[in-house]
Amino acid sequence: MADTTEYIGVTCQHCAGEGCCFCDKKGTVEVTSPERMCRHCNGVGCLYCGYTGWSGLRGKYD
């Protein structure tokens, strides 16, 4: 099966777009489309989502 994974930019929940160490100071992170809040913390930020609040973070796997 071809890799059709698409990524979209979403606002980092840790800093609400201000930029922090978890989003490389960009304020956004790339996650697999369609975007989903982290099921572990519901967007609050936890170990599983790299404290960004999002599931499917690029380069990480849930």
Ligand SMILES: [Zn+2]
């Ligand atoms: Zn951030």
Ligand SMILES: [Zn+2]
């Ligand atoms: Zn989380």
